[in-house]
Amino acid sequence: MYIDISKYTPKKLYISDNEQKTVALQILNRLKTLDPYCILAGGAPRDWLFGNTAKDLDFYYSVPNRWDETMIQKSLEKVFPNVEFTCTQKFSDSILFLPENDEGLDYLKDVNIRLVLNAKIESQDCQFVCTGDGFSIYNFPVSIS
Numbered sequence: 001m002y003i004d005i006s007k008y009t010p011k012k013l014y015i016s017d018n019e020q021k022t023v024a025l026q027i028l029n030r031l032k033t034l035d036p037y038c039i040l041a042g043g044a045p046r047d048w049l050f051g052n053t054a055k056d057l058d059f060y061y062s063v064p065n066r067w068d069e070t071m072i073q074k075s076l077e078k079v080f081p082n083v084e085f086t087c088t089q090k091f092s093d094s095i096l097f098l099p100e101n102d103e104g105l106d107y108l109k110d111v112n113i114r115l116v117l118n119a120k121i122e123s124q125d126c127q128f129v130c131t132g133d134g135f136s137i138y139n140f141p142v143s144i145s
Helices: 020-031 041-048 069-079
Strands: 039-041 057-062 086-090 115-122 124-131
Touching: 020 039, 020 041, 020 124, 039 041, 041 057, 041 086, 069 086, 069 115
Parallel strands: 057 124
Antiparallel strands: 039 057, 086 115, 115 124
């Protein structure tokens, strides 16, 4: 059975309607060469749902557990040549200490997260959250895959 969602969804919610959404989909499609199950989640899909521009784009993907931080970064650099990635979070087997007010940082409590890298792609601030094997899709109220 086919349901035409355009009857129920305002046009401004379609992903291809503005430049930011188009860039996000291009990044997501390229990232799928590393992980076909990667997602765009967090604030961007939520902001778009409410008709707002997102402040950044958060992508979640997984790589084999045997990959070290250098291999993870090089794999992204291969997929996104001429983009500079900076590491903002490294996770190890040590205990992760979060700030007292950790609202909005629930994803950092996931022990599967290995590395978080930031980059600017097509004038968009992007965050790449990398997990190891056994990546679980986070319980995001809104995400795009």
